[in-house]
Amino acid sequence: MNNNNQSIHIKKEVLVKIIKAFFSENFAKNVELIPFEMRPKGMNVPYRCCIYKERAILRTRIIAGLGFSIENDDEIKQLSVYAEEALARETPASGPLTVIDAACKGCTPHRIHVTDLCQGCVARPCQSVCKFGAISMSNGRSVIDGAKCKNCKMCIAQCPYNAIVKIIVPCEDACPVDAIVKDTNGFVQIDYDACLSCGKCIMNCPFGAVHEKSQIIDILKQMQSGGRVIALIAPSIVGQFPGGVYRLKTAMQKAGFADVYEVAQGADTTTRNEAREFAERMEAGAPFMTTSCCAGYSQFINKHLPEIREFVSATKTPLYYIAEKVRRDEPSALTVFISPCVAKKNEGRANPNIDFVMNYEELGALLIARNIEILDCEEAVFDTESSKQGRNFGVSGGVAGAVASISQGDVRPCVINGLDKTTIKLLKKMAKDRKCEEGNLVEVMCCENGCIGGNATICPPKTAQRALAQFCAGSSDLKRL
Amino acid sequence: MNTITVKLCLGTACYVMGSSHLQDLVDIIPDRFGDRVVIAGHNCLNLCTSNGEHAESPYVKIDDEIISNATIEKVLDHIEKKL
Numbered sequence A: 001m002n003n004n005n006q007s008i009h010i011k012k013e014v015l016v017k018i019i020k021a022f023f024s025e026n027f028a029k030n031v032e033l034i035p036f037e038m039r040p041k042g043m044n045v046p047y048r049c050c051i052y053k054e055r056a057i058l059r060t061r062i063i064a065g066l067g068f069s070i071e072n073d074d075e076i077k078q079l080s081v082y083a084e085e086a087l088a089r090e091t092p093a094s095g096p097l098t099v100i101d102a103a104c105k106g107c108t109p110h111r112i113h114v115t116d117l118c119q120g121c122v123a124r125p126c127q128s129v130c131k132f133g134a135i136s137m138s139n140g141r142s143v144i145d146g147a148k149c150k151n152c153k154m155c156i157a158q159c160p161y162n163a164i165v166k167i168i169v170p171c172e173d174a175c176p177v178d179a180i181v182k183d184t185n186g187f188v189q190i191d192y193d194a195c196l197s198c199g200k201c202i203m204n205c206p207f208g209a210v211h212e213k214s215q216i217i218d219i220l221k222q223m224q225s226g227g228r229v230i231a232l233i234a235p236s237i238v239g240q241f242p243g244g245v246y247r248l249k250t251a252m253q254k255a256g257f258a259d260v261y262e263v264a265q266g267a268d269t270t271t272r273n274e275a276r277e278f279a280e281r282m283e284a285g286a287p288f289m290t291t292s293c294c295a296g297y298s299q300f301i302n303k304h305l306p307e308i309r310e311f312v313s314a315t316k317t318p319l320y321y322i323a324e325k326v327r328r329d330e331p332s333a334l335t336v337f338i339s340p341c342v343a344k345k346n347e348g349r350a351n352p353n354i355d356f357v358m359n360y361e362e363l364g365a366l367l368i369a370r371n372i373e374i375l376d377c378e379e380a381v382f383d384t385e386s387s388k389q390g391r392n393f394g395v396s397g398g399v400a401g402a403v404a405s406i407s408q409g410d411v412r413p414c415v416i417n418g419l420d421k422t423t424i425k426l427l428k429k430m431a432k433d434r435k436c437e438e439g440n441l442v443e444v445m446c447c448e449n450g451c452i453g454g455n456a457t458i459c460p461p462k463t464a465q466r467a468l469a470q471f472c473a474g475s476s477d478l479k480r481l
Numbered sequence B: 001m002n003t004i005t006v007k008l009c010l011g012t013a014c015y016v017m018g019s020s021h022l023q024d025l026v027d028i029i030p031d032r033f034g035d036r037v038v039i040a041g042h043n044c045l046n047l048c049t050s051n052g053e054h055a056e057s058p059y060v061k062i063d064d065e066i067i068s069n070a071t072i073e074k075v076l077d078h079i080e081k082k083l
Helices: A006-022 A027-038 A051-065 A079-088 A125-129 A154-158 A170-174 A200-204 A216-224 A244-254 A264-283 A295-304 A306-311 A318-329 A344-350 A360-369 A398-405 A421-433 A461-473 B012-017 B025-036 B072-082
Strands: A097-099 A111-114 A135-138 A141-144 A164-167 A180-182 A188-190 A210-212 A229-233 A259-262 A334-339 A356-359 A413-417 A441-445 B004-009 B037-042 B060-062 B065-067
Touching (some): A006 A360, A051 A079, A079 A216, A125 A135, A229 A318, A244 A259, A244 A360, A264 A398, A295 A344, A334 A360, A344 A356, A360 B012, B025 B072
Parallel strands (some): A229 A334, A413 A441
Protein backbone atom coordinates (compact mmCIF):
# COMPACT_ATOMS: atom_id res chain seq x y z
CA MET A 1 0.00 0.00 0.00
CA ASN A 2 1.47 3.39 -0.83
CA ASN A 3 1.42 6.32 1.54
CA ASN A 4 -1.29 8.20 -0.35
CA ASN A 5 -4.53 6.75 0.92
CA GLN A 6 -7.62 7.88 2.76
CA SER A 7 -6.61 6.49 6.14
CA ILE A 8 -3.31 8.41 6.12
CA HIS A 9 -5.15 11.49 4.83
CA ILE A 10 -7.41 11.34 7.89
CA LYS A 11 -4.43 10.98 10.24
CA LYS A 12 -2.84 14.09 8.73
CA GLU A 13 -6.13 16.01 8.95
CA VAL A 14 -6.37 15.14 12.64
CA LEU A 15 -2.84 16.44 13.26
CA VAL A 16 -3.61 19.72 11.48
CA LYS A 17 -6.73 20.15 13.61
CA ILE A 18 -4.86 19.45 16.84
CA ILE A 19 -2.18 22.00 15.98
CA LYS A 20 -4.79 24.59 14.97
CA ALA A 21 -6.54 23.98 18.28
CA PHE A 22 -3.23 24.42 20.10
CA PHE A 23 -2.83 27.90 18.64
CA SER A 24 -6.48 28.81 19.21
CA GLU A 25 -7.78 30.68 22.24
CA ASN A 26 -9.16 27.58 23.88
CA PHE A 27 -7.04 24.51 23.16
CA ALA A 28 -8.92 22.02 25.36
CA LYS A 29 -12.37 22.98 24.13
CA ASN A 30 -11.39 23.05 20.47
CA VAL A 31 -9.72 19.63 20.72
CA GLU A 32 -12.96 18.30 22.19
CA LEU A 33 -14.81 19.58 19.11
CA ILE A 34 -12.53 18.08 16.42
CA PRO A 35 -14.55 14.85 15.91
CA PHE A 36 -17.71 16.95 15.47
CA GLU A 37 -15.99 19.34 13.11
CA MET A 38 -14.70 16.50 10.97
CA ARG A 39 -17.97 14.56 11.09
CA PRO A 40 -20.73 17.17 11.58
CA LYS A 41 -24.36 16.28 12.13
CA GLY A 42 -26.09 15.19 8.94
CA MET A 43 -22.87 14.36 7.08
CA ASN A 44 -22.84 11.26 4.90
CA VAL A 45 -20.98 8.55 6.77
CA PRO A 46 -17.84 8.01 4.75
CA TYR A 47 -16.33 4.78 6.08
CA ARG A 48 -17.74 3.16 9.20
CA CYS A 49 -21.17 1.88 10.20
CA CYS A 50 -22.41 5.19 11.59
CA ILE A 51 -21.31 8.72 12.35
CA TYR A 52 -20.95 7.92 16.05
CA LYS A 53 -18.37 5.26 15.39
CA GLU A 54 -16.56 7.61 13.01
CA ARG A 55 -16.38 10.20 15.78
CA ALA A 56 -15.36 7.61 18.37
CA ILE A 57 -12.45 6.50 16.20
CA LEU A 58 -11.45 10.08 15.45
CA ARG A 59 -11.45 10.64 19.20
CA THR A 60 -8.87 7.88 19.65
CA ARG A 61 -6.75 9.23 16.77
CA ILE A 62 -6.71 12.56 18.61
CA ILE A 63 -5.58 10.81 21.80
CA ALA A 64 -2.60 9.41 19.87
CA GLY A 65 -2.00 12.83 18.31
CA LEU A 66 -1.88 14.31 21.79
CA GLY A 67 0.78 11.74 22.59
CA PHE A 68 -1.11 9.24 24.76
CA SER A 69 -1.60 5.48 24.55
CA ILE A 70 -5.00 4.54 23.22
CA GLU A 71 -4.75 1.22 25.06
CA ASN A 72 -5.05 3.04 28.39
CA ASP A 73 -8.12 5.03 27.40
CA ASP A 74 -11.22 4.34 29.50
CA GLU A 75 -13.58 6.02 26.98
CA ILE A 76 -14.87 8.22 29.79
CA LYS A 77 -12.09 10.77 29.93
CA GLN A 78 -12.89 13.77 27.76
CA LEU A 79 -10.56 14.93 25.02
CA SER A 80 -10.35 18.31 26.73
CA VAL A 81 -8.87 16.56 29.78
CA TYR A 82 -6.36 14.75 27.56
CA ALA A 83 -5.45 18.10 26.01
CA GLU A 84 -4.82 19.64 29.42
CA GLU A 85 -2.78 16.64 30.53
CA ALA A 86 -0.70 16.89 27.35
CA LEU A 87 0.04 20.52 28.18
CA ALA A 88 0.91 19.67 31.76
CA ARG A 89 3.27 16.73 31.19
CA GLU A 90 7.01 17.25 31.47
CA THR A 91 8.22 14.56 29.09
CA PRO A 92 6.53 12.74 26.19
CA ALA A 93 5.01 9.33 26.91
CA SER A 94 7.28 6.33 26.37
CA GLY A 95 6.78 3.75 23.62
CA PRO A 96 6.34 5.07 20.11
CA LEU A 97 3.33 3.04 18.92
CA THR A 98 -0.28 2.66 19.98
CA VAL A 99 -3.21 0.68 18.62
CA ILE A 100 -6.90 1.57 18.19
CA ASP A 101 -8.89 -1.60 18.75
CA ALA A 102 -12.10 0.16 17.68
CA ALA A 103 -10.55 0.93 14.29
CA CYS A 104 -9.11 -2.57 13.86
CA LYS A 105 -11.23 -4.71 11.58
CA GLY A 106 -10.19 -7.86 13.40
CA CYS A 107 -9.24 -9.40 10.05
CA THR A 108 -9.81 -13.13 9.69
CA PRO A 109 -6.57 -14.98 10.38
CA HIS A 110 -4.19 -15.94 7.59
CA ARG A 111 -5.46 -18.93 5.68
CA ILE A 112 -5.95 -20.51 2.29
CA HIS A 113 -9.55 -20.15 1.18
CA VAL A 114 -11.61 -21.65 -1.65
CA THR A 115 -13.83 -18.94 -3.14
CA ASP A 116 -17.17 -19.13 -5.00
CA LEU A 117 -15.22 -19.38 -8.22
CA CYS A 118 -14.61 -23.10 -7.54
CA GLN A 119 -16.42 -25.11 -10.21
CA GLY A 120 -16.11 -28.47 -8.49
CA CYS A 121 -14.30 -29.77 -11.57
CA VAL A 122 -13.56 -33.38 -12.43
CA ALA A 123 -9.79 -32.98 -12.64
CA ARG A 124 -9.50 -31.68 -9.06
CA PRO A 125 -5.84 -30.72 -9.30
CA CYS A 126 -6.05 -29.04 -5.90
CA GLN A 127 -6.78 -32.38 -4.25
CA SER A 128 -4.06 -34.28 -6.04
CA VAL A 129 -1.41 -31.62 -5.45
CA CYS A 130 -2.08 -31.28 -1.72
CA LYS A 131 0.58 -33.23 0.15
CA PHE A 132 -1.26 -32.95 3.43
CA GLY A 133 -4.63 -34.35 2.42
CA ALA A 134 -6.27 -31.10 3.47
CA ILE A 135 -8.67 -30.80 0.53
CA SER A 136 -11.94 -32.68 0.18
CA MET A 137 -15.16 -32.12 -1.77
CA SER A 138 -18.33 -30.98 -0.14
CA ASN A 139 -21.52 -29.70 -1.84
CA GLY A 140 -19.80 -29.77 -5.22
CA ARG A 141 -16.89 -27.64 -4.13
CA SER A 142 -13.40 -28.02 -2.70
CA VAL A 143 -13.10 -27.42 1.02
CA ILE A 144 -9.86 -26.94 2.94
CA ASP A 145 -9.39 -28.49 6.36
CA GLY A 146 -7.62 -25.74 8.31
CA ALA A 147 -6.17 -28.24 10.77
CA LYS A 148 -4.29 -30.07 8.01
CA CYS A 149 -3.45 -27.13 5.70
CA LYS A 150 0.17 -25.94 5.93
CA ASN A 151 -0.34 -22.82 3.79
CA CYS A 152 2.02 -24.15 1.10
CA LYS A 153 -0.10 -22.56 -1.65
CA MET A 154 0.37 -25.49 -4.06
CA CYS A 155 -3.41 -25.64 -4.62
CA ILE A 156 -3.49 -21.93 -5.49
CA ALA A 157 -0.95 -22.48 -8.23
CA GLN A 158 -2.85 -25.48 -9.64
CA CYS A 159 -6.45 -24.25 -9.75
CA PRO A 160 -7.44 -23.57 -13.38
CA TYR A 161 -10.14 -21.09 -12.26
CA ASN A 162 -7.96 -19.05 -9.87
CA ALA A 163 -10.60 -20.00 -7.33
CA ILE A 164 -8.26 -20.45 -4.35
CA VAL A 165 -6.77 -17.46 -2.58
CA LYS A 166 -4.52 -16.75 0.34
CA ILE A 167 -6.24 -14.46 2.81
CA ILE A 168 -3.72 -12.23 4.52
CA VAL A 169 -3.77 -9.96 7.52
CA PRO A 170 -2.02 -6.83 6.21
CA CYS A 171 -0.36 -5.75 9.48
CA GLU A 172 0.88 -9.27 10.24
CA ASP A 173 2.03 -9.71 6.69
CA ALA A 174 3.98 -6.44 6.79
CA CYS A 175 5.65 -7.12 10.14
CA PRO A 176 9.11 -8.58 9.53
CA VAL A 177 9.44 -10.07 13.03
CA ASP A 178 5.98 -11.47 13.91
CA ALA A 179 5.39 -8.80 16.53
CA ILE A 180 1.69 -8.55 15.71
CA VAL A 181 -0.46 -10.73 17.91
CA LYS A 182 -4.23 -10.91 18.20
CA ASP A 183 -6.19 -10.66 21.42
CA THR A 184 -8.95 -13.14 22.19
CA ASN A 185 -11.40 -11.09 20.11
CA GLY A 186 -9.10 -11.13 17.10
CA PHE A 187 -8.08 -7.49 17.43
CA VAL A 188 -4.54 -6.38 16.89
CA GLN A 189 -2.01 -6.06 19.68
CA ILE A 190 1.67 -5.36 19.41
CA ASP A 191 4.24 -7.50 21.17
CA TYR A 192 6.54 -4.66 22.16
CA ASP A 193 9.29 -7.07 23.23
CA ALA A 194 9.63 -8.18 19.61
CA CYS A 195 8.60 -4.94 17.87
CA LEU A 196 11.24 -2.94 15.95
CA SER A 197 9.01 0.16 15.75
CA CYS A 198 9.72 0.12 12.03
CA GLY A 199 6.25 1.45 11.23
CA LYS A 200 5.45 -1.07 8.49
CA CYS A 201 2.17 -1.90 10.26
CA ILE A 202 1.21 1.78 10.35
CA MET A 203 1.72 2.00 6.62
CA ASN A 204 -0.01 -1.23 5.77
CA CYS A 205 -3.14 -1.35 7.94
CA PRO A 206 -5.99 -0.36 5.59
CA PHE A 207 -8.07 0.72 8.59
CA GLY A 208 -5.44 2.99 10.08
CA ALA A 209 -5.56 1.12 13.38
CA VAL A 210 -1.91 1.60 14.32
CA HIS A 211 -0.74 5.07 15.33
CA GLU A 212 2.41 6.85 16.30
CA LYS A 213 2.20 8.63 19.60
CA SER A 214 2.95 12.19 18.61
CA GLN A 215 5.26 14.52 20.52
CA ILE A 216 3.90 17.53 18.68
CA ILE A 217 2.26 19.15 21.69
CA ASP A 218 5.44 18.79 23.75
CA ILE A 219 7.38 20.52 20.98
CA LEU A 220 4.85 23.31 20.39
CA LYS A 221 4.70 23.98 24.11
CA GLN A 222 8.47 24.54 24.19
CA MET A 223 8.27 26.86 21.20
CA GLN A 224 5.42 28.84 22.71
CA SER A 225 7.14 29.30 26.04
CA GLY A 226 10.06 30.90 24.23
CA GLY A 227 12.46 27.96 24.27
CA ARG A 228 15.09 27.81 21.54
CA VAL A 229 14.00 24.77 19.56
CA ILE A 230 16.37 23.53 16.88
CA ALA A 231 15.34 21.17 14.09
CA LEU A 232 17.66 18.47 12.76
CA ILE A 233 16.33 17.42 9.37
CA ALA A 234 17.03 13.89 8.11
CA PRO A 235 18.64 13.59 4.68
CA SER A 236 15.51 11.88 3.31
CA ILE A 237 13.51 15.11 3.75
CA VAL A 238 14.55 16.28 0.28
CA GLY A 239 11.53 15.88 -2.00
CA GLN A 240 9.14 15.43 0.92
CA PHE A 241 8.12 19.09 0.69
CA PRO A 242 7.86 21.42 -2.30
CA GLY A 243 10.58 23.94 -3.05
CA GLY A 244 13.77 22.27 -1.77
CA VAL A 245 15.45 22.30 1.64
CA TYR A 246 16.66 25.91 1.54
CA ARG A 247 13.09 27.22 1.28
CA LEU A 248 11.97 24.59 3.75
CA LYS A 249 14.46 25.96 6.29
CA THR A 250 12.84 29.40 6.09
CA ALA A 251 9.36 27.85 6.32
CA MET A 252 10.38 25.92 9.43
CA GLN A 253 11.80 29.04 11.01
CA LYS A 254 8.48 30.77 10.36
CA ALA A 255 6.78 27.82 12.03
CA GLY A 256 8.74 28.37 15.22
CA PHE A 257 12.11 26.59 14.92
CA ALA A 258 15.02 28.78 15.96
CA ASP A 259 17.40 27.08 13.57
CA VAL A 260 17.59 24.12 11.20
CA TYR A 261 20.54 21.77 10.67
CA GLU A 262 20.99 19.09 8.05
CA VAL A 263 21.60 15.67 9.60
CA ALA A 264 23.55 15.06 6.38
CA GLN A 265 26.29 17.06 8.08
CA GLY A 266 26.45 14.34 10.74
CA ALA A 267 26.33 11.75 7.96
CA ASP A 268 29.64 13.11 6.68
CA THR A 269 31.20 12.31 10.07
CA THR A 270 29.57 8.88 10.01
CA THR A 271 31.00 8.18 6.54
CA ARG A 272 34.54 9.13 7.57
CA ASN A 273 34.44 7.17 10.81
CA GLU A 274 32.78 4.18 9.24
CA ALA A 275 35.31 4.09 6.38
CA ARG A 276 38.14 4.14 8.92
CA GLU A 277 36.50 1.44 11.00
CA PHE A 278 35.85 -0.67 7.90
CA ALA A 279 39.51 -0.49 6.88
CA GLU A 280 40.62 -1.46 10.40
CA ARG A 281 38.25 -4.39 10.59
CA MET A 282 39.21 -5.69 7.16
CA GLU A 283 42.88 -5.43 8.02
CA ALA A 284 42.23 -7.39 11.20
CA GLY A 285 40.69 -10.11 9.04
CA ALA A 286 36.98 -9.59 9.70
CA PRO A 287 34.81 -11.33 7.10
CA PHE A 288 32.39 -8.41 6.77
CA MET A 289 31.02 -5.37 8.55
CA THR A 290 27.45 -4.10 8.66
CA THR A 291 26.42 -0.45 8.93
CA SER A 292 24.58 0.83 11.97
CA CYS A 293 22.56 3.94 11.03
CA CYS A 294 19.06 2.49 10.76
CA ALA A 295 17.17 2.58 14.05
CA GLY A 296 14.91 -0.29 12.95
CA TYR A 297 17.95 -2.44 12.21
CA SER A 298 19.57 -1.62 15.55
CA GLN A 299 16.36 -2.73 17.30
CA PHE A 300 16.47 -5.86 15.19
CA ILE A 301 20.02 -6.61 16.34
CA ASN A 302 19.12 -6.08 20.00
CA LYS A 303 15.92 -8.09 19.98
CA HIS A 304 16.39 -10.76 17.35
CA LEU A 305 19.98 -11.19 16.24
CA PRO A 306 22.51 -10.29 18.97
CA GLU A 307 24.89 -12.82 17.37
CA ILE A 308 25.59 -10.41 14.53
CA ARG A 309 26.63 -7.59 16.85
CA GLU A 310 30.36 -8.28 16.59
CA PHE A 311 30.12 -7.54 12.86
CA VAL A 312 28.14 -4.32 13.30
CA SER A 313 30.03 -1.07 12.98
CA ALA A 314 30.48 0.81 16.24
CA THR A 315 30.32 4.11 14.37
CA LYS A 316 27.51 6.35 15.54
CA THR A 317 24.56 7.50 13.46
CA PRO A 318 24.47 10.82 11.58
CA LEU A 319 21.84 11.99 14.06
CA TYR A 320 24.18 11.21 16.96
CA TYR A 321 26.98 13.38 15.59
CA ILE A 322 24.83 16.36 14.64
CA ALA A 323 22.89 16.29 17.93
CA GLU A 324 26.20 16.14 19.82
CA LYS A 325 27.47 19.17 17.93
CA VAL A 326 24.31 21.22 18.45
CA ARG A 327 24.23 20.40 22.16
CA ARG A 328 27.87 21.43 22.47
CA ASP A 329 27.35 24.70 20.58
CA GLU A 330 24.06 25.60 22.23
CA PRO A 331 23.64 23.73 25.51
CA SER A 332 20.41 25.49 26.44
CA ALA A 333 18.62 24.80 23.15
CA LEU A 334 16.24 21.89 22.62
CA THR A 335 16.74 19.55 19.68
CA VAL A 336 14.02 17.99 17.51
CA PHE A 337 14.90 15.32 15.00
CA ILE A 338 12.68 15.57 11.91
CA SER A 339 12.24 11.94 10.94
CA PRO A 340 10.92 9.80 8.10
CA CYS A 341 9.94 7.00 10.45
CA VAL A 342 8.79 6.01 13.90
CA ALA A 343 11.85 3.87 14.65
CA LYS A 344 13.97 6.94 15.29
CA LYS A 345 11.79 7.72 18.31
CA ASN A 346 13.65 4.92 20.09
CA GLU A 347 17.00 6.40 19.18
CA GLY A 348 15.77 9.82 20.31
CA ARG A 349 14.74 8.40 23.64
CA ALA A 350 18.04 6.64 24.20
CA ASN A 351 20.15 9.69 23.37
CA PRO A 352 20.04 12.59 25.86
CA ASN A 353 21.18 15.00 23.13
CA ILE A 354 17.90 14.47 21.25
CA ASP A 355 14.95 15.98 23.07
CA PHE A 356 12.11 15.26 20.66
CA VAL A 357 11.28 13.52 17.40
CA MET A 358 8.78 14.85 14.89
CA ASN A 359 7.95 12.99 11.70
CA TYR A 360 7.41 14.41 8.21
CA GLU A 361 3.63 14.12 8.44
CA GLU A 362 3.66 16.06 11.69
CA LEU A 363 5.93 18.74 10.24
CA GLY A 364 3.63 18.95 7.20
CA ALA A 365 0.62 19.33 9.49
CA LEU A 366 2.41 22.09 11.42
CA LEU A 367 3.17 24.03 8.23
CA ILE A 368 -0.42 23.62 7.03
CA ALA A 369 -1.89 24.67 10.37
CA ARG A 370 0.32 27.76 10.43
CA ASN A 371 -0.60 28.65 6.81
CA ILE A 372 3.01 28.65 5.70
CA GLU A 373 3.48 28.45 1.94
CA ILE A 374 6.90 26.91 1.42
CA LEU A 375 7.07 27.98 -2.23
CA ASP A 376 6.60 31.62 -1.19
CA CYS A 377 9.51 31.47 1.28
CA GLU A 378 12.95 32.85 0.54
CA GLU A 379 15.86 30.42 0.31
CA ALA A 380 17.92 30.25 3.51
CA VAL A 381 21.48 28.95 3.79
CA PHE A 382 23.07 26.36 6.05
CA ASP A 383 26.23 27.38 7.91
CA THR A 384 27.83 24.14 6.83
CA GLU A 385 26.99 22.56 3.49
CA SER A 386 26.87 18.79 3.48
CA SER A 387 28.38 16.50 0.88
CA LYS A 388 26.55 14.69 -1.89
CA GLN A 389 27.37 11.41 -0.16
CA GLY A 390 25.91 12.53 3.17
CA ARG A 391 22.79 13.86 1.52
CA ASN A 392 22.26 10.51 -0.15
CA PHE A 393 22.20 8.52 3.14
CA GLY A 394 18.43 8.13 3.07
CA VAL A 395 18.37 6.04 -0.09
CA SER A 396 19.00 2.30 -0.10
CA GLY A 397 22.66 1.87 -1.02
CA GLY A 398 23.49 5.43 0.03
CA VAL A 399 25.37 4.64 3.23
CA ALA A 400 27.47 1.82 1.75
CA GLY A 401 28.02 3.93 -1.35
CA ALA A 402 29.32 6.83 0.76
CA VAL A 403 31.72 4.60 2.71
CA ALA A 404 32.90 2.89 -0.49
CA SER A 405 33.48 6.26 -2.18
CA ILE A 406 36.23 7.22 0.28
CA SER A 407 37.63 3.72 0.89
CA GLN A 408 40.51 2.04 -0.86
CA GLY A 409 41.14 -1.60 -1.61
CA ASP A 410 38.59 -4.39 -1.64
CA VAL A 411 35.18 -2.84 -0.89
CA ARG A 412 32.19 -4.87 -1.97
CA PRO A 413 28.87 -3.40 -0.80
CA CYS A 414 26.02 -5.80 -0.12
CA VAL A 415 22.80 -3.83 0.17
CA ILE A 416 19.90 -5.17 2.23
CA ASN A 417 17.04 -3.09 0.85
CA GLY A 418 14.35 -3.59 3.51
CA LEU A 419 14.00 -6.09 6.35
CA ASP A 420 11.59 -8.89 5.53
CA LYS A 421 11.45 -12.65 6.03
CA THR A 422 13.92 -13.31 3.20
CA THR A 423 16.53 -10.70 4.14
CA ILE A 424 16.27 -11.65 7.81
CA LYS A 425 17.08 -15.23 6.83
CA LEU A 426 20.10 -13.94 4.94
CA LEU A 427 21.34 -11.90 7.91
CA LYS A 428 20.88 -14.87 10.24
CA LYS A 429 22.92 -16.99 7.87
CA MET A 430 25.69 -14.36 7.79
CA ALA A 431 25.83 -14.29 11.58
CA LYS A 432 25.83 -18.09 11.84
CA ASP A 433 28.35 -18.80 9.07
CA ARG A 434 30.42 -15.78 10.04
CA LYS A 435 30.74 -14.81 6.41
CA CYS A 436 28.90 -12.91 3.72
CA GLU A 437 29.16 -14.24 0.19
CA GLU A 438 27.52 -11.18 -1.32
CA GLY A 439 30.10 -8.65 -0.13
CA ASN A 440 32.09 -7.33 2.81
CA LEU A 441 30.31 -4.03 3.54
CA VAL A 442 26.73 -4.89 4.41
CA GLU A 443 24.31 -1.99 4.50
CA VAL A 444 20.99 -2.73 6.21
CA MET A 445 17.96 -0.49 5.95
CA CYS A 446 14.74 -1.62 7.52
CA CYS A 447 12.49 0.07 4.95
CA GLU A 448 12.35 -0.81 1.31
CA ASN A 449 14.04 1.97 -0.73
CA GLY A 450 15.70 3.20 2.47
CA CYS A 451 14.53 6.13 4.61
CA ILE A 452 12.66 7.62 1.64
CA GLY A 453 10.33 4.62 2.11
CA GLY A 454 9.78 5.35 5.81
CA ASN A 455 6.32 5.10 7.31
CA ALA A 456 5.85 8.85 7.74
CA THR A 457 7.05 9.95 4.32
CA ILE A 458 4.85 12.18 2.20
CA CYS A 459 6.28 11.66 -1.26
CA PRO A 460 6.38 8.34 -3.19
CA PRO A 461 9.92 6.90 -3.08
CA LYS A 462 10.50 7.12 -6.82
CA THR A 463 9.67 10.84 -6.94
CA ALA A 464 11.65 11.50 -3.76
CA GLN A 465 14.66 9.69 -5.18
CA ARG A 466 14.55 11.85 -8.29
CA ALA A 467 14.48 15.05 -6.22
CA LEU A 468 17.30 13.73 -4.04
CA ALA A 469 19.46 12.73 -7.01
CA GLN A 470 19.13 16.24 -8.39
CA PHE A 471 20.01 17.81 -5.05
CA CYS A 472 23.01 15.51 -4.57
CA ALA A 473 24.26 16.19 -8.10
CA GLY A 474 24.58 19.86 -7.19
CA SER A 475 26.39 19.15 -3.89
CA SER A 476 30.14 18.82 -3.29
CA ASP A 477 31.99 15.54 -3.07
CA LEU A 478 32.95 14.56 0.47
CA LYS A 479 36.60 14.31 -0.58
CA ARG A 480 36.55 17.99 -1.45
CA LEU A 481 34.81 19.24 1.70
CA MET B 1 -7.32 23.40 -31.59
CA ASN B 2 -7.31 24.79 -28.07
CA THR B 3 -4.85 23.42 -25.60
CA ILE B 4 -5.92 22.30 -22.16
CA THR B 5 -4.04 23.76 -19.21
CA VAL B 6 -3.54 21.62 -16.11
CA LYS B 7 -2.37 23.31 -12.93
CA LEU B 8 -1.07 21.01 -10.24
CA CYS B 9 -1.29 22.71 -6.87
CA LEU B 10 2.03 22.44 -5.04
CA GLY B 11 0.93 24.62 -2.12
CA THR B 12 1.98 23.26 1.27
CA ALA B 13 -1.43 21.79 2.13
CA CYS B 14 -1.99 20.13 -1.24
CA TYR B 15 1.55 18.77 -1.38
CA VAL B 16 1.41 17.24 2.09
CA MET B 17 -2.12 15.95 1.56
CA GLY B 18 -1.26 14.16 -1.66
CA SER B 19 -0.14 16.26 -4.64
CA SER B 20 3.38 14.92 -4.06
CA HIS B 21 1.93 11.73 -5.53
CA LEU B 22 0.64 13.55 -8.62
CA GLN B 23 4.03 14.75 -9.85
CA ASP B 24 4.29 11.78 -12.20
CA LEU B 25 1.63 13.56 -14.27
CA VAL B 26 4.34 15.92 -15.47
CA ASP B 27 5.79 12.96 -17.39
CA ILE B 28 2.59 11.06 -18.10
CA ILE B 29 0.60 13.89 -19.68
CA PRO B 30 3.04 14.93 -22.42
CA ASP B 31 3.59 11.24 -23.20
CA ARG B 32 -0.07 10.58 -23.59
CA PHE B 33 -1.50 13.82 -24.98
CA GLY B 34 1.53 15.52 -26.61
CA ASP B 35 1.21 19.29 -26.87
CA ARG B 36 -2.58 19.30 -26.61
CA VAL B 37 -2.31 19.43 -22.84
CA VAL B 38 0.05 21.68 -20.91
CA ILE B 39 0.80 20.75 -17.30
CA ALA B 40 2.74 22.64 -14.67
CA GLY B 41 3.16 22.62 -10.92
CA HIS B 42 1.88 25.78 -9.29
CA ASN B 43 2.15 27.77 -6.10
CA CYS B 44 -0.93 27.54 -3.84
CA LEU B 45 -4.05 28.01 -5.99
CA ASN B 46 -6.00 29.12 -2.91
CA LEU B 47 -8.55 26.39 -3.44
CA CYS B 48 -8.04 24.77 -0.05
CA THR B 49 -8.83 28.04 1.68
CA SER B 50 -11.96 28.61 -0.43
CA ASN B 51 -13.91 26.06 1.58
CA GLY B 52 -12.01 26.92 4.72
CA GLU B 53 -10.38 23.50 4.98
CA HIS B 54 -7.92 21.18 3.34
CA ALA B 55 -10.00 18.04 3.84
CA GLU B 56 -10.43 17.79 0.07
CA SER B 57 -6.81 18.53 -0.86
CA PRO B 58 -5.04 17.92 -3.16
CA TYR B 59 -6.55 20.16 -5.83
CA VAL B 60 -5.85 20.27 -9.54
CA LYS B 61 -7.27 22.84 -11.93
CA ILE B 62 -8.03 21.80 -15.49
CA ASP B 63 -8.76 25.03 -17.37
CA ASP B 64 -11.51 26.46 -15.15
CA GLU B 65 -12.60 23.19 -13.68
CA ILE B 66 -11.54 22.37 -10.12
CA ILE B 67 -10.80 18.79 -9.14
CA SER B 68 -10.70 18.06 -5.43
CA ASN B 69 -9.23 14.93 -3.84
CA ALA B 70 -7.31 14.69 -7.08
CA THR B 71 -5.66 11.46 -8.15
CA ILE B 72 -3.68 10.66 -11.28
CA GLU B 73 -6.57 8.59 -12.63
CA LYS B 74 -9.14 11.32 -11.94
CA VAL B 75 -7.06 13.96 -13.69
CA LEU B 76 -6.42 11.80 -16.76
CA ASP B 77 -10.08 10.89 -16.95
CA HIS B 78 -11.13 14.56 -16.90
CA ILE B 79 -8.65 15.44 -19.61
CA GLU B 80 -9.88 12.63 -21.83
CA LYS B 81 -13.48 13.79 -21.43
CA LYS B 82 -12.52 17.31 -22.41
CA LEU B 83 -10.53 16.37 -25.48
